[in-house]
Amino acid sequence: MKKIKNTAGLQTLRQTLLEAQDPEMPVVRVCLGPGCLALGAEKVARAFKSAVRNKKIKARVQPLIKGTGCHGFCSQGTLVSLSPANLFYVRVKPEDVAEIVATSLEQGRTVERLLYSDNGARYRSAAEIPFYRAQQKIILKNVGIIDPLDINDALMAGGYQSLAKVLTEMSPEEVLKTVEVSGLRGRGGGGFPTGYKWRRAADNARENPGPVYVIANGEEGDPGAFMDRSIMEGDPHKVIEGMIIGAYALGANQGYLFVRHEYPLAIHHFSIALRQARNRGLLGKNILGSGFDFDLQINRGAGAYVCGEETAIIASLEGRAGEPRTRPPYPAQEGLWGRPTVINNVETWANVPHIMEKGADWYTGLGVPHSTGTKIFSLVGKVKNTGLVEVPMGISLGALVEGIGGGVPGQTHFKAVQTGGPSGGIIPYELKEIFTDYHYHPEEFIAAKKEISVDFDSMAQTGSIMGGGGMIVMDDHDCVVDVARYFLRFLEEESCGKCLPCRLGLKGMLEFLNRFARGQGSPEDIDALESLGQALVDGSLCGLGRAAPNPVLTSIRFFRDEYLAHIVDHKCPAGVCRDLISYQIDPETCNGCGLCAQECPEACITGKKKKLFTIGQEACIRCGVCQDVCPVQAVQVA
Amino acid sequence: MALSLLLIYGEKSKMREILMKTRPQDLDSILENYPRRPQHLIGVLQDVQAAFNYISPEHLARICDHVGVPVTQAWSVATFYKSFSLEPRGEHSIKVCLGTTCHLKGGERLAEACERDLGIERGQTTADQRFSLDTVKCVGACAEAPVVMVDEDYLGRASISSLKKEFKRR
Amino acid sequence: MNAKKESKKPPKDNLVHFSIDGRRVQAQPDWTILETARAHRLHIPTLCFHPAIHPWGSCRLCVVETRLNDKVEVTASCLTKPVAGLEVLTHSSRVMNVRRWVLEMLLAECPASREIKELAAQYGVTSTRFAILDPEEECLKCGRCVAVCHEVVGVQALTFGSRGVAKKLETPYRVPNNACIGCGCCVSVCPTGALQARLDTVRGDLSRRTGHGFAH
């Protein structure tokens, strides 16, 4: 690979690459994102490869993402798209490949049955599908289109153009100003203004000369979110470009990509991207002939949610256990090795090149005042269209979950949405309609709105947070006490254990909730739990403990009735909490296959084959195995 | 998984290169990749964990010597992070996802079923050293919940019966 | 520590003027709220703070409520430096809520400790709603011993292993550590006497010690 010497060289290369493209060349893109992989995308890709090789037709199997990262519409995996025919096939199985190759690649016709259909309508291309139509893909534009392992693909798609612009046309101060004016806020959860953070670090570095560091936070510990993963795996160059631009503005010469080790593919794609960028002269000494030096290094997280916290990342990079320390001093004042350090989420970094390219004014035009730009959400749980969506901020919760997400299958409305992961809260369906009078918003904006808007400030109003972008939709079969318990258990396991309120408080809160889930406790205990939660909010050392009570506090706030149902009536309305339910076999439905009796670990299901089976309630441990194996859904919760 | 994908695309040579890089045969070649500085402690531990499946006392001592930290610090690091194991792990790793979505869709039941089936608790290894059972928090395939990872493969919409089959197959 | 601070005596206008519980106080530029309070003989309870080591901020007993303009926060006074005009409340209801819960949880965490019981009683906490795991336990994992060993003695004989609720004060592989020089500093800083009881799990064979110094 030849080094690019200057910005003119970058343009020439891009031109040459684009001209070398044959627009007639058919390209097959197989989604190898985690969702599709779990459905056997690997086999589909392999089938394409061998079918094309055997037939010797002119097609290049270009998997859109080699390995993972995703096209967004995971519920319809495996996704295959063909260009230039602009066809979009869903639920592709390895058996379908031969037909696609024969029909679409060779004869140029469409395989109708593999098109996405909804409510009787068939959609030929992705852009027409309602799920995609309502989105505005900026950060995810290239994800699913380019080959992340080939820098040429990224260059053709406009990669590193912003860098070239910044290095030749803008001073570091201008870059800083642009980020400030754009109103970009951190996508890692806190929503801290990025420009302000950078400014502080730059000022500190000026007062106290020496090295400055930039770090991309790719820890993404929120269980149920995979936005950052898809960026890192699908378009690593965007993150790298953003970091070089940031480093230029801050005068940093060294940066770190901190990626969680559960994402081996992201690490792999980054390492290849870094090598290719270095070979192209886009990273390292004298970038694009500008005299500016900057290099990046990958560090793998070692498995700790708390290592998403900035000071814990720093501890980790310095080779210590990931215990957060108190802030201030903030990393922008004293970070890695005691030097000013800017830590941003990978999505935040990926925003930077776009802002530089199109300007701060364009960016503030997206979203709403005080929450500009777009945000990626991973929409999962009990919702029809699960997957990754990118929407402008300020979209209503209803439009997101019911519009793009398609609502809850088989139910008229969702029960609640859990946002922000373990640090976030539970927003009930009713709030979708209630409007919050948030003073940050201009009057007319509020007046026009009926539903809660998905932006940093409105979400905070409900007691939840927008967080990294995980959105878990719950329906009537999900118990809020159980969900609150789930998050507490998660956090208890992940707490670093340094400070007392967090280490012991989470355990204590869990003890309360465990009692509730068994139908024990008193209504006063709910108040005690709230007050203990407040003690954690006030007393904890880092953001983990300070935000940890959120799922509990919001669920008490909006679903106190459900708590009371557990404690007073000893009932779990959703039918989840084990000690408050029993499993029963519906005599009408049971076909007497006996599978449940075979699988029951306690052997407490009795009956005769072809006749009715019954569950012995005394011995039943309510493991739910019978319900899982029953082919006719005869096992019901009472 | 990256490796299996390279396999699909027939990039065997590349695969071997990666294999060589991440799975060196002995400790010395791992240590060679790292300058003798304390900040490389975690990186070395990760490579040793990947190569040997666990970190033995002898290795820990040599690592400390190399990067220049007291064993006490390495101990606190190795026990703090979840990805390190100080005891040998099984041949196959089974990771039941207990991320939020998988939890809602019955991941906990799956984990319990695995415990019963394998006769071990999560975090443990079977007596014949064949399987290690762990839980993870979201593997990013939430759309296919509940998900179980067996070695490098994702099993989407997993059920107790599909898991049992999978255990037998290995 | 105070002696050291006073010897520096920066010019008067360098002092930070703020208030604690309505009383006007002055702090040297690098003092924390806790140090200032102590210098003015105002009481704030602490457990993990010790003048010989860097404040670590683990017990959170020393929390205070701070107000500046509209901003109300609850922070650890042993770690927070005051700014001019700050209003500090050492016994507000939010503060007391944190302290009471911490103490109630501590009663379950280290039930054997007389010091903790006495302290809790001062705040009206005499019983606990939480499960007691080990009735003999005295250690609250405040971290003083670990810090003094590392920062003052210059050895790292003991550390915390694991994380979260599983966090344990231990030595590598839970065997006595020959790096220990047997100086006893850890025992002297321990607020509950927990370390006295477990010294032999830390101190290895002194004749084969691998640490530095001859402090004993």
Ligand SMILES: Cc1cc2nc3c(=O)[nH]c(=O)nc-3n(C[C@H](O)[C@H](O)[C@H](O)COP(=O)(O)O)c2cc1C
């Ligand atoms: C317990 C905890 C976990 C966090 N996890 C993450 C994470 O997984 N990813 C992330 O980007 N930020 C995470 N953060 C936020 C970071 O501390 C930090 O604010 C963020 O990386 C800053 O980047 P931003 O300004 O671009 O959001 C976490 C914070 C806390 C307190």
Ligand code: SF4
């Ligand atoms: S032994 Fe004493 S000094 Fe050490 S952590 Fe426990 S309570 Fe604190």
Ligand code: FES
């Ligand atoms: S993984 Fe294929 S669409 Fe998400």
Ligand code: FES
């Ligand atoms: S929650 Fe299991 S894959 Fe995300």
Ligand code: FES
């Ligand atoms: S004395 Fe301040 S946190 Fe313990």
